[in-house]
Amino acid sequence: MNTQPKLELGINIDHVATLRNARGTIYPDPLKAARLAEEAGADLITLHLREDRRHIKDADLLALRPLIQTRMNLECAVTPEMINIACKVKPHDVCLVPEKREEVTTEGGLDVVGHFDAVKAATTQLKNVGIRVSLFIDPEEKQIQAAKDVGATVVELHTGRYADLEGDQQIQELERIRKAAQFGVSIGLRVNAGHGLHEGNVKSVAAIAELSELNIGHAIVAEALFKGWQKAITDMKSLMIQGRAHS
Ligand SMILES: CC(=O)[C@@H](O)[C@H](O)COP(=O)(O)O
Numbered sequence: 095m096n097t098q099p100k101l102e103l104g105i106n107i108d109h110v111a112t113l114r115n116a117r118g119t120i121y122p123d124p125l126k127a128a129r130l131a132e133e134a135g136a137d138l139i140t141l142h143l144r145e146d147r148r149h150i151k152d153a154d155l156l157a158l159r160p161l162i163q164t165r166m167n168l169e170c171a172v173t174p175e176m177i178n179i180a181c182k183v184k185p186h187d188v189c190l191v192p193e194k195r196e197e198v199t200t201e202g203g204l205d206v207v208g209h210f211d212a213v214k215a216a217t218t219q220l221k222n223v224g225i226r227v228s229l230f231i232d233p234e235e236k237q238i239q240a241a242k243d244v245g246a247t248v249v250e251l252h253t254g255r256y257a258d259l260e261g262d263q264q265i266q267e268l269e270r271i272r273k274a275a276q277f278g279v280s281i282g283l284r285v286n287a288g289h290g291l292h293e294g295n296v297k298s299v300a301a302i303a304e305l306s307e308l309n310i311g312h313a314i315v316a317e318a319l320f321k322g323w324q325k326a327i328t329d330m331k332s333l334m335i336q337g338r339a340h341s
């Protein structure tokens with residue numbers, strides 16, 4: 095029997111909103127992006143409501159919630175404001191992420207070990223209203239164990255470091271992600287991954303048999319400029335299938 099999880103593709107629509115916000119226009123519309131992504135085969139839609147609202151806005155989140163036909167994965171910081179919004183909107187999944195105002199993008203994983211009580215309280219609050227909780231963490235055993243201990247059932251391994259490295263160092267980081275995924279699954283967690291993935295680096299990550307979902311945004315928005323939104327999504331899915339076939 096094949097016990098390998100199916101590999102799902104979460105389309106992150108944040109940077110559709112970034113482009114819209116650059117001019118304060120109503121286009122490109124993140125709602126249209128989500129609808130077309132689902133038509134093209136996205137398994138879920140991911141969006142990050144940042145505290146500074148630099149891309150997705152509260153109104154986007156509210157309008158998207160009833161429109162999404164697959165699953166909504168809301169990324170947000172561990173703050174009372176964000177947890178209260180999440181509990182009101184009730185997405186299928188909430189992925190708790192670290193956030194720094196001045197960062198260009200999410201720089202590292204959530205330090206669950208260092209903020210154990212706060213992450214546990216947020217996880218419990220979200221679970222109490224029926225939301226599945228994921229924690230966006232670095233591929234480290236102690237963080238994965240802490241994720242399990244706070245009651246999360248999902249982790250998303252931060253692949254940003256893998257994406258930034260080259261050569262042997264990238265291979266080593268890939269091995270770190272593989273070992274982390276194996277450990278996560280061995281203690282009963284669903285293990286996802288994402289950040290910085292693109293057409294050139296996705297296949298090796300997709301080949302990690304323990305992964306259930308990859309969340310990809312920025313590179314798909316970039317590819318869409320040249321070949322169209324839906325083609326960028328179907329091409330990414332094909333590469334993931336090719337990568338998984340080599341696991
Ligand atoms: C947590 C994460 O990885 C995503 O939120 C994604 O990177 C898009 O958001 P930013 O570009 O704002 O980091």
Ligand SMILES: NCC(=O)COP(=O)(O)O
Nearest residue numbers: 288289290309310311312
């Ligand atoms: N959690 C990672 C994500 O949603 C997408 O990250 P990126 O592809 O925009 O870097």
